Amino acid sequence: MICFRKKVKMKLLFSLVFLLWCLLDHGLLCVGSDEASVSVIEGDSVTLHTGVEMKQKEDIKWYFKGICNAQITGDLWEIYTDDPSKDADERFRDRLKLDHQTGSLTITNTRTEDSGLYKLHINHSSISEKTFSVSVHGVGADVVSVMEGDSVTLHTGVQTNQQDRIRWYFNDTRIAQINRDQSKVCTDVQCNEGNERFRDRLKLDHQTGSLTITNADSGVYQLQISSGSSDSEKTFIIALNGVSAAERDEMRIKSVKERESVTLDPAVIRKLNDVMTWYFNDILVAKISADPSKTCTDVQCKDADERFRDRLEMNQTGSLTVRDTRTEDTGLYKLQFNSSRFSIIRSFSLTVTAVPDSGLPPAAAAGICICLAFAVLVVVVVVVILLSLQEQSKTKRKHDVGL
Structure with missing residues (x-):
């Protein structure tokens, strides 16, 4: 019986040790880790985000190649960046900034030698780590x-x-x-x-x-x-780019009522020789180019659909405006941006909602409105005349009584 109990205890102990190892191995106990890649052109600034808000007694440290170059505590008792007295690397002198709210690190005026692994160490009730792989490229990229x-x-x-x-x-x-x-x-x-x-x-x-x-x-x-x-x-x-999902959806998903106008903004800076082409359901509807002979809208474009006749406008930035929208304008609009080095295709969704119709042609509806307005005017005139006659009658009666 004693041997049996010892065996059970040994099995339980082995199970606990194995469970502890699994938790540590999969990052489920105390330690969490993450990795992100960041690319930047030499001379630009880059910010490495912690993704947290500073809390009391929370300690955040940033390491580059094993050297702590920035630190901040939750009570703001100790904050420093590239401080030689803390054994920091002087390559970053006057080029590091710490956000006091989040602990995020910004590197200004980046250099190619700044490329490498940056490690974020957050110590609170648990320990978490995050690694950033930063690549700084020459201006030729x-x-x-x-x-x-x-x-x-x-x-x-x-x-x-x-x-x-x-x-x-x-x-x-x-x-x-x-x-x-x-x-x-x-x-x-x-x-x-x-x-x-x-x-x-x-x-x-x-x-x-x-x-x-x-x-x-x-x-x-x-x-x-x-x-x-x-x-x-x-x-x-x-x-x-730094556009949030909500802002992106607001720009690329449009919904308007019938007969309203809507503008699709490409959010791309166009240079003189860049070409912007708009498609509706894969049919060319507008194009702008440095060559005026290749610039067109709706029916001016080859194989264009006449549904947009005289209702499209494209300015020099490449924005496309659809005027007097109709329900059949609902669909997918694609912008193709072409430069000598690269091309971008960006999609936009437009929904045009029908407005309840009275069932009468516009001319008939206008005629009815005019008739109603005239009728109201006649009624007002009649009422004014009646009130005037009534007032005159009262005055005459008073005059007769006085005699």
Whole structure:
């Protein structure tokens, strides 16, 4: 019996130890971790967000390459950034800022040597950690600012039949490739088995090697072009802009009543040589270009639908206004923004709600309104005349009584 009890105790002890190990291994006990990637152009500022609000007795520390460069306590008793007396790295002198409300860290005037892993350590009732992988790129990189849900095409500027090989990398992982005779072509999981990040979201142009990413991910995309004895590289940085989901929906999902006007704002800064094209249900309805002969709206555009005749207006920024809307204007509107280095496709949804109809033609309704107004005027005139006659009668009676 004693041996049996000892065995039970040993099993229970082993089970508890195993459970504790599982909790620690899966980050369920005390320690939580997270990782994010951030890309920035040299000279710009970048903010690493904690995602929390400072609490009393909460301690936040920021580390870069194992050195604590910033710290803040919940009672604000101790706050410092890049302080040599705290063994901080002087590379950040006068370039770090701490948000006293959240503990978020801002690096100003970034340099390429600022690239690396930044670790956030939050100590309260439990310990949590977050890692930021920051990449600072030289000014030669192309920055593409997009919204969540946008599709982006990154242009190579070459023809595949003139190159030995074109390769695309995302954060140093190969995601697409094409060679001169197209005997070796791959995208996403075809290039790297097990890496399904871009599954069914990449498309490679076989003529140019340009890469289209549907619902584009933010990060660093590197293009490598091999031609004979020379190699060239290009770097593209796709960055999600700071628009909240509510603001994005307000801009891209529109609802108006019939006969009202609505404007679709692309929220993209257009340069002189950039081309903006609007489509309604995949039919070209408006286009603006540096070449006036290629600028058009509704019926001026080739193969355009006449439903918008004289009801569309497009200004120099690329905004599209639909006037005197009708229920048949409901549908999907797509903006294609083309520059020499990249293209963006952004979708907008418009719903036009019908206004209850009286069942009469506008002219008839107007005639009825005029008749009613005239009738009211006649009634008013008659009432005024009657009151005047009544007043005159009273005056005459008074005059007769006085005699």
